[in-house]
Amino acid sequence: AQTVTQSQPEMSVQEAETVTLSCTYDTSESDYYLFWYKQPPSRQMILVIRQEAYKQQNATENRFSVNFQKAAKSFSLKISDSQLGDAAMYFCAYRSANRDDKIIFGKGTRLHILP
Amino acid sequence: NAGVTQTPKFRILKIGQSMTLQCTQDMNHNYMYWYRQDPGMGLKLIYYSVGAGITDKGEVPNGYNVSRSTTEDFPLRLELAAPSQTSVYFCASSKTTGTDTQYFGPGTRLTVL
Numbered sequence: 001a002q003t004v005t006q007s008q009p010e011m012s013v014q015e016a017e018t019v020t021l022s023c024t025y026d027t028s029e030s031d032y033y034l035f036w037y038k039q040p041p042s043r044q045m046i047l048v049i050r051q052e053a054y055k056q057q058n059a060t061e062n063r064f065s066v067n068f069q070k071a072a073k074s075f076s077l078k079i080s081d082s083q084l085g086d087a088a089m090y091f092c093a094y095r096s097a098n099r100d101d102k103i104i105f106g107k108g109t110r111l112h113i114l115p
Numbered sequence: 116n117a118g119v120t121q122t123p124k125f126r127i128l129k130i131g132q133s134m135t136l137q138c139t140q141d142m143n144h145n146y147m148y149w150y151r152q153d154p155g156m157g158l159k160l161i162y163y164s165v166g167a168g169i170t171d172k173g174e175v176p177n178g179y180n181v182s183r184s185t186t187e188d189f190p191l192r193l194e195l196a197a198p199s200q201t202s203v204y205f206c207a208s209s210k211t212t213g214t215d216t217q218y219f220g221p222g223t224r225l226t227v228l
Contacts, residue, residue, distance in 0.1 A: 033213060042221070043222045044219060044221055044222075045158075045205060045207070045217075045219035046219075047216050050216075052213075091157050091158070093157075093158075095212075095213070097213060103148070103160050103173075104174075105157030105158045105159070106157050107155065108155075108156075108157055
């Protein structure tokens with residue numbers, strides 16, 4: 001069965017600095033998708049970035065980028081120039097390309113931004 | 116567009132009571148999902164639907180039922196509520212599957228006492 005592991009329950013970063021959130025996953029599938037979602041105190045889930053497993057190039061969205069290591073089954077999120085509005089829970093998620101019901105979330109990392 | 120709306124925002128149930136959580140999307144999305152989020156945990160898929168009239172179980176379907184009579188609505192029914200169903204429930208929708216963005220509703224916080 002697929003699993004998603006976020007080993008850092010909480011992290012803190014100084015405003016304007018860079019922080020990296022870790023995510024590892026386990027799967028026997030070769031075709032899948034990976035996501036990072038942000039959940040601020042409002043509880044709304046917001047998609048931050050996504051990556052197709054067949055793409056070698058790492059996805060980038062403005063200040064957010066990923067380091068996708070398929071062989072190592074690692075999918076870390078880097079946030080550059082951290083801002084106070086980045087404070088939230090961040091969830092890593094795995095989605096099978098072959099089955100609509102296979103959407104698996106990690107337990108999340110709470111990110112604090114220090115002014 | 117309102118996006119994905121959920122009602123109610125909060126609810127307290129007694130053990131054994133039943134209720135329906137409402138979810139509506141106005142984006143003409145084919146795919147809709149129900150998740151639950153327990154404290155300190157990620158989301159777990161309860162049920163999903165790939166179109167009107169088609170539903171299927173996710174990872175944690177026991178104690179729940181769904182229906183999808185229209186493209187817009189995807190209600191989640193709790194029968195015989197139990198304390199283990201205390202959670203925050205999220206509805207989401209997407210146009211297709213794969214990397215297509217899932218749009219989430221604001222959530223319903225349910226407490227079963």
